[in-house]
Amino acid sequence: xxxxxxxxxxxxxxxxxxxxxxxxxxxxxxxxxxxxxxxxxxxxxxxxxxxxxxxxxxxxxxxxxxxxxxxxxxxxxxxxxxxxxxxxxxxxxxxxxxxxxxxxxxxxxxxxxxxxxxxxxxxxxxxxxxxxxxxxxxxxxxxxxxxxxxxxxxxxxxxxxxxxxxxxxxxxxxxxxxxxxxxxxxxxxxxxxxxxxxxxxxxxxxxxxxxxxxxxxxxxxxxxxxxxxxxx
Amino acid sequence: xxxxxxxxxxxxxxxxxxxxxxxxxxxxxxxxxxxxxxxxxxxxxxxxxxxxxxxxxxxxxxxxxxxxxxxxxxxxxxxxxxxxxxxxxxxxxxxxxxxxxxxxxxxxxxxxxxxxxxxxxxxxxxxxxxxxxxxxxxxxxxxxxxxxxxxxxxxxxxxxxxxxxxxxxxxxxxxxxxxxxxxxxxxxxxxxxxxxxxxxxxxxxxxxxxxxxxxxxxxxxxxxxxxxxxxx
Numbered sequence: 260x261x262x263x264x265x266x267x268x269x270x271x272x273x274x275x276x277x278x279x280x281x282x283x284x285x286x287x288x289x290x291x292x293x294x295x296x297x298x299x300x301x302x303x304x305x306x307x308x309x310x311x312x313x314x315x316x317x318x319x320x321x322x323x324x325x326x327x328x329x330x331x332x333x334x335x336x337x338x339x340x341x342x343x344x345x346x347x348x349x350x351x352x353x354x355x356x357x358x359x360x361x362x363x364x365x366x367x368x369x370x371x372x373x374x375x376x377x378x379x380x381x382x383x384x385x386x387x388x389x390x391x392x393x394x395x396x397x398x399x400x401x402x403x404x405x406x407x408x409x410x411x412x413x414x415x416x417x418x419x420x421x422x423x424x425x426x427x428x429x430x431x432x433x434x435x436x437x438x439x440x441x442x443x444x445x446x447x448x449x450x451x452x453x454x455x456x457x458x459x460x461x462x463x464x465x466x467x468x469x470x471x472x473x474x475x476x477x478x479x480x481x482x483x484x485x486x487x488x489x490x491x
Numbered sequence: 492x493x494x495x496x497x498x499x500x501x502x503x504x505x506x507x508x509x510x511x512x513x514x515x516x517x518x519x520x521x522x523x524x525x526x527x528x529x530x531x532x533x534x535x536x537x538x539x540x541x542x543x544x545x546x547x548x549x550x551x552x553x554x555x556x557x558x559x560x561x562x563x564x565x566x567x568x569x570x571x572x573x574x575x576x577x578x579x580x581x582x583x584x585x586x587x588x589x590x591x592x593x594x595x596x597x598x599x600x601x602x603x604x605x606x607x608x609x610x611x612x613x614x615x616x617x618x619x620x621x622x623x624x625x626x627x628x629x630x631x632x633x634x635x636x637x638x639x640x641x642x643x644x645x646x647x648x649x650x651x652x653x654x655x656x657x658x659x660x661x662x663x664x665x666x667x668x669x670x671x672x673x674x675x676x677x678x679x680x681x682x683x684x685x686x687x688x689x690x691x692x693x694x695x696x697x698x699x700x701x702x703x704x705x706x707x708x709x710x711x712x713x714x715x716x717x718x719x720x721x722x723x
Binding site: 316320322323326327354355357358359361362363365366367369390392395399401402403404405406408409410411 | 548550551552554555558559586587588589590591593594595597598599601602621622624626627630631633634635636637638639640641642643
């Protein structure tokens with residue numbers, strides 16, 4: 260199955276790239292520059308492509324991000340601290356971002372005549388992101404089947420959609436993913452901050468998977484406070 | 492129903508903008524610059540927005556068009572002459588273009604909290620464009636309902652989806668659409684060429700609707716030759 264992997268340079272999508280390279284035929288990595296506060300994670304996507312010996316394409320959709328606006332990931336709104344699965348994390352949503360990126364990826368897959376587009380949506384995102392849920396994934400596949408009928412037959416491959424982020428850590432470790440060469444932090448400093456939603460989620464996932472976390476955090480113990488605060 | 496209309500500056504989408512302005516609440520026109528050979532039609536979209544007193548936003552997706560490639564509308568492949576509903580017209584397809592533009596429009600609609608996105612897909616496009624068919628439109632709506640669940644409830648409004656282009660001419664005339672202020676030709680000259688697929692389709696639609704065609708064509712009678720050639 261010739262596959263393009265949508266890769267942000269984060270833990271999930273880099274693990275997915277290593278999984279696809281091991282189990283299928285990885286044809287390339289696709290990243291999106293949507294005006295993220297920091298481009299640091301895109302460098303980790305590029306490094307992953309080099310490591311796996313495939314092309315890396317970055318599509319500039321900053322004009323779209325600017326037109327949609329309203330998100331802490333692209334605007335000057337403060338990034339909230341705390342656990343990811345909280346109401347305050349809704350501010351990190353770019354409206355319709357997954358659907359936009361996936362339709363572009365399917366266009367590229369059709370142009371390049373590959374069999375599948377892989378994306379690392381996972382169960383931990385379901386609570387606040389409707390466009391990461393299985394119902395969305397199924398509906399997206401149906402929509403694309405009809406959009407490309409007679410021209411292309413492309414599968415949306417989401418092996419992590421029913422798993423947790425800890426499951427991704429386990430799977431990534433099984434495929435030799437160099438986790439230190441992935442980036443999760445929303446803040447883009449020298450080290451991971453350890454306090455933002457994705458840092459807390461990342462730290463917790465390694466703990467749950469019982470895999471050593473090679474990440475350097477500025478505040479390595481904050482995740483315990485965040486978990487206690489939500490009564491976990 | 493507060494509505495954003497996707498408007499290319501062509502006959503169909505300008506007629507749709509006038510329909511929505513008359514029957515609903517037109518909140519703005521949205522155009523895409525995807526690296527068309529000529530930007531002439533975007534000028535007619537801008538003029539339509541001015542005429543109807545609403546904002547006009549042009550989103551630059553040229554980086555996406557360049558990455559997808561392969562179409563006579565963006566590359567240096569010759570634009571074919573002849574009737575639109577022919578095999579040779581497949582070359583004018585940008586892979587997944589409608590799905591890409593619609594997901595971006597839904598993102599904007601969510602950000603601006605409007606009720607609907609309107610697009611002028613019509614029955615004449617069904618033969619070669621699967622992403623203009625009712626089955627695609629229905630599947631797209633389902634996909635978006637799931638993608639935006641809990642955040643927004645946006646309708647995809649496609650009043651022309653089961654009609655012909657002649658029906659659009661009839662409807663446009665009923666709403667006072669200034670047809671001379673619309674652009675269809677793929678070639679982008681001073682006048683409409685009269686020979687390319689959309690020119691032939693346009694000329695035929697006015698004839699079928701029994702509405703006077705105010706368009707200046709360089710070759711005003713070619714459409715009869717094209718129709719005869721396909722045995723119509």
